[in-house]
Amino acid sequence: MSRFTYADAVRQAIAEEMERxxxxxMIGEDVGEPGGVFGVTKGLWEQFGPDRLWDTPxxxxxxxxxxxxxALVGGRPIAEIMFGDFVTLxxxxxxxxxxxxxxxxxxxxxxxxxxxxxxGTAGSTAAQHSQSLESWxxxxxxxxxxxxxxxxxxxxxxxSAIRDPDPVIYFEHKQLYxxxxxxxxxxxxxxxxxxxxxxxxxxxxxxTIVSYLKTLHHALAAAEALAEEGISCxxxxxxxxxxxxxxxxxxSLTKTGRLLVAHEAVTRGGFxxxxxxWAAEExxxxxxxxxxxxxxxxxxxxxxxxxxSHVIPDADRxxxxxxxxxx
Amino acid sequence: MERPDGEEALGLLRRMLLIRRFEERAAKLRxxxxxxxxxxxxxxxxxxxxxxxxxxxxxxxLTSTHRGHGHLIARGADxxxxxxxxxxxxxxxxxxxxxxxxxxxxALGFLGANGIVGGGIPLAAGAALQLRRAGRTAVGVxxxxxxxxxxxxxxxxxxxxxxxxxxxxFVCENNLYGEFxxxxxxxxxxxxxxxxxxYGMAGVVVDGNDVLAVRDAAADAVARANAGEGPTLLExxxxxxxxxxxxxxxxxxxxxxxxxxxxRDPIDLFAQRIQDxxxxxxxxxxxxxxxxxxELDKATAWAKEQPHPVPSGALEDVYVETYEGAVLx
Numbered sequence: 316m317s318r319f320t321y322a323d324a325v326r327q328a329i330a331e332e333m334e335r336x337x338x339x340x341m342i343g344e345d346v347g348e349p350g351g352v353f354g355v356t357k358g359l360w361e362q363f364g365p366d367r368l369w370d371t372p373x374x375x376x377x378x379x380x381x382x383x384x385x386a387l388v389g390g391r392p393i394a395e396i397m398f399g400d401f402v403t404l405x406x407x408x409x410x411x412x413x414x415x416x417x418x419x420x421x422x423x424x425x426x427x428x429x430x431x432x433x434x435g436t437a438g439s440t441a442a443q444h445s446q447s448l449e450s451w452x453x454x455x456x457x458x459x460x461x462x463x464x465x466x467x468x469x470x471x472x473x474x475s476a477i478r479d480p481d482p483v484i485y486f487e488h489k490q491l492y493x494x495x496x497x498x499x500x501x502x503x504x505x506x507x508x509x510x511x512x513x514x515x516x517x518x519x520x521x522x523t524i525v526s527y528l529k530t531l532h533h534a535l536a537a538a539e540a541l542a543e544e545g546i547s548c549x550x551x552x553x554x555x556x557x558x559x560x561x562x563x564x565x566x567s568l569t570k571t572g573r574l575l576v577a578h579e580a581v582t583r584g585g586f587x588x589x590x591x592x593w594a595a596e597e598x599x600x601x602x603x604x605x606x607x608x609x610x611x612x613x614x615x616x617x618x619x620x621x622x623x624s625h626v627i628p629d630a631d632r633x634x635x636x637x638x639x640x641x642x
Numbered sequence: 643m644e645r646p647d648g649e650e651a652l653g654l655l656r657r658m659l660l661i662r663r664f665e666e667r668a669a670k671l672r673x674x675x676x677x678x679x680x681x682x683x684x685x686x687x688x689x690x691x692x693x694x695x696x697x698x699x700x701x702x703x704l705t706s707t708h709r710g711h712g713h714l715i716a717r718g719a720d721x722x723x724x725x726x727x728x729x730x731x732x733x734x735x736x737x738x739x740x741x742x743x744x745x746x747x748x749a750l751g752f753l754g755a756n757g758i759v760g761g762g763i764p765l766a767a768g769a770a771l772q773l774r775r776a777g778r779t780a781v782g783v784x785x786x787x788x789x790x791x792x793x794x795x796x797x798x799x800x801x802x803x804x805x806x807x808x809x810x811x812f813v814c815e816n817n818l819y820g821e822f823x824x825x826x827x828x829x830x831x832x833x834x835x836x837x838x839x840x841y842g843m844a845g846v847v848v849d850g851n852d853v854l855a856v857r858d859a860a861a862d863a864v865a866r867a868n869a870g871e872g873p874t875l876l877e878x879x880x881x882x883x884x885x886x887x888x889x890x891x892x893x894x895x896x897x898x899x900x901x902x903x904x905x906r907d908p909i910d911l912f913a914q915r916i917q918d919x920x921x922x923x924x925x926x927x928x929x930x931x932x933x934x935x936x937e938l939d940k941a942t943a944w945a946k947e948q949p950h951p952v953p954s955g956a957l958e959d960v961y962v963e964t965y966e967g968a969v970l971x
Contacts, residue, residue, distance in 0.1 A: 387765065390776075412761060
């Protein structure tokens with residue numbers, strides 16, 4: 316039986332938005348005829364043809380730069396960076412060009428575009444194919460940053476990202492795709508989801524766990540285990556890191572009084588630091604315990620499975636952190 | 643292209659003079675404290691911008707460099723709004739948020755000067771791609787220097803544009819220096835245009851101080867682009883008369899080299915040629931010079947009267963749909 320996977324969600328969002336708007340097109344390595352290295356764009360080339368899906372040489376800066384140029388003159392490009400690690404080669408075009416054009420020109424030009432990239436580990440993908448670099452982009456005014464955790468959110472948020480008038484950085488987690496190059500799953504109708512609206516995945520009373528992408532699922536598993544110990548966790552997903560649903564997080568913290576942030580990115584300088592700082596400044600009146608972060612330990616992502624699992628946080632590490640927080 | 647008639651020739655001279663005098667005035671106004679920030683003068687390279695832009699239709703889309711004033715004026719921009727931008731006023735081209743390094747005129751298809759060396763190159767190719775997708779025959783034009791031809795963005799974009807036969811003119815203004823470093827110390831080739839052959843595109847070298855030669859070479863490149871024959875790497879050999887930026891005295895350049903190039907000033911060369919080759923009244927060139935001064939007097943006077951931004955405006959224009967600066971949707 317087929318099912319609706321995260322990969323299906325991304326593919327369907329692109330297809331539906333391409334149907335809706337002629338100016339939407341994709342540009343990237345292997346995105347067209349080959350159907351994408353993760354099979355995410357499979358079938359789109361047959362459906363839309365080479366004018367909508369541009370297979371490029373391995374040239375990350377030119378891919379994103381061409382997308383910026385196209386966006387400036389009426390296109391709605393979706394640029395794909397195959398592995399997020401390779402975005403290092405395109406940083407000028409994202410940080411100095413796309414993010415700044417609207418501002419530098421006093422609002423006279425804008426670059427409505429999406430840069431999709433694959434993030435996180437997939438099991439022994441090692442140091443140059445496993446990183447979680449979202450905090451880099453959160454730090455740059457002018458960019459919006461999306462990190463969907465479920466197929467429904469992946470579809471609804473990508474539809475919004477493609478329609479958004481600003482440059483959007485859109486992260487997809489490798490381990491959430493759910494089947495590589497398999498048959499297309501069910502088509503599920505999902506309306507565009509507005510940016511800046513978080514989602515409560517599980518209601519709880521004792522602690523709010525903020526998480527996104529793959530780690531959100533670890534947080535849900537931890538919450539399930541902790542429930543048997545009488546600890547009630549609220550699991551809250553911001554869905555978009557920029558804009559961030561500050562009001563939604565405050566509502567949750569007002570209820571629980573405790574905050575734990577969990578993500579796959581390195582803890583130091585990670586997005587959790589931003590959430591923690593904001594909560595400390597703006598929610599100290601409702602907080603009853605120190606804010607806690609769980610993220611990757613301070614090392615590049617290693618190859619050996621036992622090393623990787625020591626670095627990357629899992630449900631056990633989240634559960635341990637919650638026990639300390641409520642204990 | 644056909645030989646221009648007298649009026650067209652005077653128009654080219656006028657445009658070059660407008661660039662030269664705009665920049666000389668800007669340098670003086672900066673020294674007088676009216677312009678904050680950087681200025682990278684284009685003086686000496688005027689024939690490149692004016693020659694290329696004379697070969698373009700209204701629908702062309704352009705990207706530029708840190709030395710962008712000349713390209714913008716050659717494309718027909720309003721010097722008054724350029725001065726207002728340099729003076730950091732709200733009615734300047736970028737509302738006072740860009741300054742010299744980011745100046746635009748979207749109505750002229752001018753997508754901006756660029757503070758990043760090589761930064762505008764992929765943007766022009768992307769714009770050309772989108773215009774072709776939209777069924778337009780417009781060309782993309784990107785100006786850059788010999789220094790930028792060592793950047794990854796140059797190589798990646800030339801390969802991509804050649805592969806897809808995009809209608810793009812890659813215009814390398816080879817002024818012999820990448821910032822303070824002479825060409826023979828930053829690349830082993832003399833002609834940047836040689837690099838075209840490794841991407842399968844046309845490469846052309848032209849005298850960048852001869853406005854008509856540049857115009858004709860650019861027209862050929864536009865014709866190739868419009869015929870579906872893809873991009874051209876057009877290298878214009880030229881020289882900047884001043885330093886890399888205002889304040890840099892350019893002492894790293896040999897005196898005899900500077901003198902030799904100053905003797906081939908593109909404006910003087912063309913003014914002389916106009917008097918020699920076209921049947922124009924003796925006063926015609928003098929009158930053009932006077933008109934340029936009048937236009938720039940008016941432009942600076944207007945710009946000086948323009949309002950300064952209010953500080954809170956700094957949080958506007960970060961996003962099209964504002965966020966944090968104003969309203970989160």
